Amino acid sequence: MKNAVGREIPQEILKKTGKEVFRGTHYYDGKPVQKVGPKTNVVINNNGSKLVDTIHDVLVKCKIKNGMTLSFHHHFRNGDKVLNMVMAEVHKMGIKNLTICASSLGAQNDPIIPMIEDGTITNIESSGVRGGIGQAISEGKLKGLAIMRSHGGRVRAIETGESHVDIAFIGAPTADEYGNLNANGGKADCGVLSYSAVDAMYADKVVAITDTLVPFPNLPAQITQTYVDYVVVVDEIGDPAKIATGAAKPTTDQRKLLMAKYCTDFVINTPYFKDGFSYQTGVGGASIASTIYLAEIMRERNIHMGFGVGGIAKPMCDLLDEGLCRVLVDTQDFDQPSIENIRTNPNHYYITAGEYANPFNKGAYVNKLDFVILASLEVDVNFNCNVVVGSDGVITGAQGGHPDTAAGAKCTIVITPIMQGRIPSICTEVTTVTTPGEDVDVVVTDYGIAINPKRKDLMEAVKGKGLPIKTIEELRDIAYAITGEPEKVQFGRRVVGVIEARDGSIIDVVREIKPFEFKAEKKPAKRTAKKK
Amino acid sequence: MEIKKPAVAGTMESSDCMVTVEPGNGSIEFTLDSTVAHQFGNQIRKVTMETLERLDIDNVKISIVDKGALDCTVKARIEGAVYRSVDQYDNLPWGGAIK
Numbered sequence: 298m299k300n301a302v303g304r305e306i307p308q309e310i311l312k313k314t315g316k317e318v319f320r321g322t323h324y325y326d327g328k329p330v331q332k333v334g335p336k337t338n339v340v341i342n343n344n345g346s347k348l349v350d351t352i353h354d355v356l357v358k359c360k361i362k363n364g365m366t367l368s369f370h371h372h373f374r375n376g377d378k379v380l381n382m383v384m385a386e387v388h389k390m391g392i393k394n395l396t397i398c399a400s401s402l403g404a405q406n407d408p409i410i411p412m413i414e415d416g417t418i419t420n421i422e423s424s425g426v427r428g429g430i431g432q433a434i435s436e437g438k439l440k441g442l443a444i445m446r447s448h449g450g451r452v453r454a455i456e457t458g459e460s461h462v463d464i465a466f467i468g469a470p471t472a473d474e475y476g477n478l479n480a481n482g483g484k485a486d487c488g489v490l491s492y493s494a495v496d497a498m499y500a501d502k503v504v505a506i507t508d509t510l511v512p513f514p515n516l517p518a519q520i521t522q523t524y525v526d527y528v529v530v531v532d533e534i535g536d537p538a539k540i541a542t543g544a545a546k547p548t549t550d551q552r553k554l555l556m557a558k559y560c561t562d563f564v565i566n567t568p569y570f571k572d573g574f575s576y577q578t579g580v581g582g583a584s585i586a587s588t589i590y591l592a593e594i595m596r597e598r599n600i601h602m603g604f605g606v607g608g609i610a611k612p613m614c615d616l617l618d619e620g621l622c623r624v625l626v627d628t629q630d631f632d633q634p635s636i637e638n639i640r641t642n643p644n645h646y647y648i649t650a651g652e653y654a655n656p657f658n659k660g661a662y663v664n665k666l667d668f669v670i671l672a673s674l675e676v677d678v679n680f681n682c683n684v685v686v687g688s689d690g691v692i693t694g695a696q697g698g699h700p701d702t703a704a705g706a707k708c709t710i711v712i713t714p715i716m717q718g719r720i721p722s723i724c725t726e727v728t729t730v731t732t733p734g735e736d737v738d739v740v741v742t743d744y745g746i747a748i749n750p751k752r753k754d755l756m757e758a759v760k761g762k763g764l765p766i767k768t769i770e771e772l773r774d775i776a777y778a779i780t781g782e783p784e785k786v787q788f789g790r791r792v793v794g795v796i797e798a799r800d801g802s803i804i805d806v807v808r809e810i811k812p813f814e815f816k817a818e819k820k821p822a823k824r825t826a827k828k829k
Numbered sequence: 830m831e832i833k834k835p836a837v838a839g840t841m842e843s844s845d846c847m848v849t850v851e852p853g854n855g856s857i858e859f860t861l862d863s864t865v866a867h868q869f870g871n872q873i874r875k876v877t878m879e880t881l882e883r884l885d886i887d888n889v890k891i892s893i894v895d896k897g898a899l900d901c902t903v904k905a906r907i908e909g910a911v912y913r914s915v916d917q918y919d920n921l922p923w924g925g926a927i928k
């Protein structure tokens with residue numbers, strides 16, 4: 298069945314998952330939704346401690362068994378040790394058919410690949426997958442399906458019971474013996490525990506894993522004792538050097554600086570750029586450069602940002618410290634300065650992933666965004682974006698908050714160079730749709746800016762401002778003139794992954810990869826013409 | 830032209846390709862390892878065959894390790910490898926066989 302972005306979703310997948318095809322970003326707006334609650338083992342006794350000696354013991358106490366769903370967060374990013382540590386123990390116990398429900402997975406989790414191959418892990422739910430796990434899924438090694446959800450979509454799925462977490466494992470930089478958890482302080486400080494909040498509230502069993510036990514009560518707590526069953530103390534939950542893998546340094550790449558300039562010039566010519574505006578940006582070189590350009594204009598015109606959202610990095614913290622931004626609401630910290638900043642600047646606030654982006658609550662922060670600046674691997678002439686599947690057809694990225702913020706913001710800007718290597722970023726049809734074109738308003742490239750034709754107001758606003766406005770088709774044609782017209786990736790038949798829209802419907806599927814095959818060679822005319 | 834000895838041109842840098850030519854076994858034997866095979870594999874083969882034809886080569890083992898090189902780069906690297914294989918460094922046919 299074809300969905301609202303023109304993708305054919307196989308009947309068998311709709312049947313298998315019980316999901317519907319994507320009908321548009323606002324299809325569920327205003328509709329009632331039922332949430333579920335977890336099965337809670339109540340604690341009425343006053344024995345005091347929730348400490349359990351080892352991960353093995355806590356797995357036994359949680360009555361782990363085949364077929365369960367285990368959840369994890371990715372706030373420790375490339376330095377995460379919790380997921381591997383827990384899964385190694387689970388593997389030793391011989392548990393099979395598990396679903397991993399993680400807020401994201403990366404190369405740091407490659408040690409679980411053998412567990413995918415031997416059937417310990419048969420389903421994966423994640424924002425996306427980087428590293429070897431993506432390769433394994435794309436090679437068809439996962440017995441079940443990989444479901445890719447946005448950060449907001451994950452919260453929705455857990456709250457509505459579509460994804461039921463049996464045991465949540467929450468790596469906590471600090472914890473007390475009764476389960477008050479915080480991301481600040483400790484050896485593996487990660488700033489916030491935003492993605493874990495929903496796990497804490499909706500999993501049947503919640504296990505905190507820490508390497509820094511502090512006296513009770515550990516306040517202020519980002520996750521409180523009322524949600525936590527057990528606390529396990531281990532040597533190390535994360536590698537601090539790899540937690541803050543860092544935002545890009547201010548770039549000197551002329552192509553990125555040019556795109557940053559175009560982006561900022563666009564932003565300041567829209568009606569949303571006025572005192573109190575809101576803004577989210579990424580950590581790529583062009584995004585950071587555009588934040589720095591924007592700050593200059595803000596100082597010049599005495600315009601202040603009302604609030605900044607999202608994954609936070611140093612340039613946004615600098616705006617906050619300077620007083621150019623009133624408030625930061627934070628769901629993830631990308632570098633050491635932002636981890637530091639949430640501790641030191643009282644206007645830098647922790648919010649949960651649900652508050653940030655869940656489409657099925659009574660209004661998330663993304664709905665209040667004026668601007669979001671995003672990147673994309675590919676954008677097509679219908680403004681659809683792909684941020685998950687690489688040019689080789691392998692799952693290689695994550696939705697993150699891309700679809701959430703694109704849907705929420707009044708002006709969604711995607712920055713991408715017109716080509717990356719030989720791959721044209723602006724193309725006729727993206728390999729996989731991960732964010733629908735209806736939510737993407739502007740595409741900024743090094744060869745010009747395209748505005749979604751449905752945003753006549755934006756076209757009008759920037760008219761005559763000296764910006765290099767082109768149609769998206771013109772940008773594609775410029776790219777193709779340099780690279781040549783690309784052929785489509787050759788996939789196998791089997792569906793290995795499902796790309797969920799924010800609301801849980803299916804926006805696209807990912808098939809297994811297969812080796813590239815040349816087209817049958819046309820026989821040269823001279824050989825086919827038979828001569829006597 | 831006849832390939833006299835194995836020769837290489839190009840690098841493994843992004844947006845470049847490394848072309849190796851060796852004397853053939855009576856035909857053109859083409860192998861490709863490309864980061865953009867799905868998108869441009871057929872195109873790279875086409876450019877290779879056209880370039881070899883222009884250089885009048887029908888007996889060669891040619892292997893290309895491609896890191897996303899544009900057509901012009903692929904062509905130039907093939908020409909480079911071919912002329913190295915015959916030790917010709919002067920009087921190159923610019924504008925003729927080399928376009």
